[in-house]
Amino acid sequence: MTTRNNKLPFKIGEAVVYPSHGVGEITAIEEQEVAGFMLELFVITFDKDRLTVRVPLAKAKSSGLRKVSEPDVVTLALQILADKAKAKRGMWNRRSNDFQERIGTGQLTAIAEVLRDLNRGSEQQEASYSEQQIFEGALDLMIREVAAASRLTQTEARKLIEQSMAKAPHLNSALPVA
Template identity: 30%
Template sequence: MFQVGDKIVYPLHGAGVIEAIEEKEILGKKQRYYIIHMSLGNVQIMIPAAKIDDMGLRHIVDPDTMEDVLLLFNDDPSSASGSWNQRFRMNLDKMKTGDIYKTTEVIRDLTQISKEKALGTGEKKLLDNAKQILISELVLVKGIEEEQATRLLNEAAHC
């Protein structure tokens, strides 16, 4: 269970802080909801407490783990075999796990491919989304502004 004030990551959406846990009646059904303020944009989302495990929410990583994650950009990219849609599905599946290392691999691999040839619209959006997710977690882990986190990511990823 998560508590108010916990910093969490919601796969495919990014990092945020749990502001409240409230009971609400929606469509005639009372449920407990986590009210989460996302670190990027001025967005607040509600997630049913009963579905937390299914959604893959996790606590943000510690600063040492984040340093290890940023070093992953120095590793060789994964092989880009297969068609773009196979690659897209594989990368989307990686991101759905919520694993910060897998999200970083997606950024690293798609950034490398984009240096060799233009990415399709779907892969461009996936790359942008993966970057935003990592930036949102960097903001909370390091206690920095979005612009600083973006710069840090771009330096690490050699963008």
């Protein structure tokens, strides 16, 4: 294969984050003819979903494909989880769209903000079905990236994330007593 640019942003075997699917691994770089054009593609495998995605090298950056977060970004994301949730008012569909957009960026800190804002602590089961779905999806993405970035198992990463979320002051709790 001939790569015009010998300085590729990713290597085979490297863990990467693709916004809509989370953490995957670059398993190959291949050429493929698409609509009469030869394209060089990153082949990314997501074991959890048993999914393979091909991303053109030329579109890698604009697609949001990126390296797994550095330790300082993981630390910042865990700190965000421990902050007080930003109470949002307004219609659920607008808030839901905002949460989905933030998750769609694929940025660990944005995903942490969604978790923080949807975190209800011990009352998490009382969340609506759609709230719970968004929360679980964001949690799964964060667990996989924290595990990959920190070289932890997903169970260890979940525990770390849950510990951070448990530190957060909840909107329902700590009401001043008159």
